[in-house]
Amino acid sequence: METCSSFVTFLVGDQYSFIFCLPSKVYYSLSNINFASPPTLPQEDMLTLPFDKPPSNQTSSPFKTSWATNQLVKSVKPEPGRALEESEREDEERDGEEEEEEEEVQEQSGGLTTRGSYKKKPNHARLDRVRLRRIEANARERNRMHGLNNALDSLRKVVPCYSKTQKLSKIETLRLAKNYIWTLSEILRTGKRPDLLTFVQTLCKGLSQPTTNLVASCLQLNGRSFMSEPGGESFSLYPAYHHHHGPEVVGSSTADSGRPLRPFGSFSGPYEALYDSPSPDCSSSLDSGALSPPLNFNGIFSLKHEEPVGYRSCHYGLRYCSISQRSSADLGPYDIHLRGQFYPVQDKLNKPFHN
DNA sequence: TAGGCCATCTGGTCCT
DNA sequence: AGGACCAGATGGCCTA
Numbered sequence: 051m052e053t054c055s056s057f058v059t060f061l062v063g064d065q066y067s068f069i070f071c072l073p074s075k076v077y078y079s080l081s082n083i084n085f086a087s088p089p090t091l092p093q094e095d096m097l098t099l100p101f102d103k104p105p106s107n108q109t110s111s112p113f114k115t116s117w118a119t120n121q122l123v124k125s126v127k128p129e130p131g132r133a134l135e136e137s138e139r140e141d142e143e144r145d146g147e148e149e150e151e152e153e154e155v156q157e158q159s160g161g162l163t164t165r166g167s168y169k170k171k172p173n174h175a176r177l178d179r180v181r182l183r184r185i186e187a188n189a190r191e192r193n194r195m196h197g198l199n200n201a202l203d204s205l206r207k208v209v210p211c212y213s214k215t216q217k218l219s220k221i222e223t224l225r226l227a228k229n230y231i232w233t234l235s236e237i238l239r240t241g242k243r244p245d246l247l248t249f250v251q252t253l254c255k256g257l258s259q260p261t262t263n264l265v266a267s268c269l270q271l272n273g274r275s276f277m278s279e280p281g282g283e284s285f286s287l288y289p290a291y292h293h294h295h296g297p298e299v300v301g302s303s304t305a306d307s308g309r310p311l312r313p314f315g316s317f318s319g320p321y322e323a324l325y326d327s328p329s330p331d332c333s334s335s336l337d338s339g340a341l342s343p344p345l346n347f348n349g350i351f352s353l354k355h356e357e358p359v360g361y362r363s364c365h366y367g368l369r370y371c372s373i374s375q376r377s378s379a380d381l382g383p384y385d386i387h388l389r390g391q392f393y394p395v396q397d398k399l400n401k402p403f404h405n
Numbered sequence: 406t407a408g409g410c411c412a413t414c415t416g417g418t419c420c421t
Numbered sequence: 422a423g424g425a426c427c428a429g430a431t432g433g434c435c436t437a
Contacts, residue, residue, distance in 0.1 A: 184414085184415080184416095187414095187415085187416095188413075188414060188415080191413080191414075191415085192412080192413070192414090195412075195413080196412095199411095199412090219409085219410060219411090220410080220411085221410090
């Protein structure tokens with residue numbers, strides 16, 4: 051028996067219309083059904099639903115009910131149908147009646163009615179509206195979270211380590227992205243390409259062991275080589291996690307899509323990647339599955355404060371923000387303050403785009 | 406089986 | 422009033 055995930059009834063007179071969803075299908079009836087008798091639905095729509103006891107809203111796996119609930123909301127909202135409108139009218143009428151009733155009760159008791167001594171009749175239509183609003187709010191919340199997840203997916207694609215088969219977790223994606231941004235800003239600030247070891251170490255700060263190994267595979271490094279690094283950080287790269295668990299890493303020799311190695315695998319400096327990147331305004335670069343992180347300096351580093359008009363309008367203009375006056379040695383990737391500032395390297399980076 | 410991660414529900418708060 | 426946002430709770434799935 052499938053479990054009902056959402057159930058809404060609409061009171062129309064002394065009968066109910068109902069709408070509810072199962073993991074596999076949405077059922078609704080805008081014709082009135084007397085709950086005292088079993089529903090007579092077409093065989094294909096027949097349900098083993100205990101009508102004497104309306105099912106709970108939370109009795110089934112939420113994962114499987116997303117579509118169904120959305121369908122439910124669609125079914126109810128744009129075409130609420132007669133039942134809803136009528137129930138609302140009824141509701142208003144009943145509200146009026148109830149108020150009158152209440153006044154009557156108070157009059158009869160000589161105004162001695164104490165708060166709470168009068169029990170309102172259950173107003174089904176009102177409850178239905180509350181339930182419906184809750185269902186709609188749930189749907190909005192789901193969509194909102196889906197949007198957030200889509201954004202995270204986009205972020206996964208532009209951080210140095212992207213695997214379709216072993217996605218980075220949300221938190222790891224954010225951490226890696228933060229480290230990546232910090233690393234790139236350092237590259238711009240110093241104008242020097244870091245050695246691979248430093249690059250990876252910075253990138254992996256604060257990441258979990260599996261993610262660290264994933265990054266290592268992305269960069270085609272042997273994790274062991276980091277473990278004996280003198281004066282190394284507390285983190286280390288652990289060996290060959292991916293050999294056993296087989297994350298198909300874009301950029302590794304087992305790249306899932308046969309796409310070319312990402313520039314970071316043979317890290318050749320930021321400039322190459324920059325020159326290869328498409329126009330920052332070309333949003334399709336993400337959708338088209340571009341593998342090189344689009345070093346969108348306008349997008350990544352631009353802050354909310356003032357921005358030179360010339361650069362704002364130039365797709366390829368490099369807006370360079372760097373670490374503020376503090377020494378970079380003081381700064382870990384967890385304490386970063388970017389400030390809009392131009393450095394000579396910016397001219398170098400911009401040169402090809404200002405012909 | 407415990408722990409991590411995730412999707413969803415839910416009620417509260419803030420904003421328009 | 423209604424929507425966006427947020428955080429806590431809950432339960433499912435997966436892996437070590």
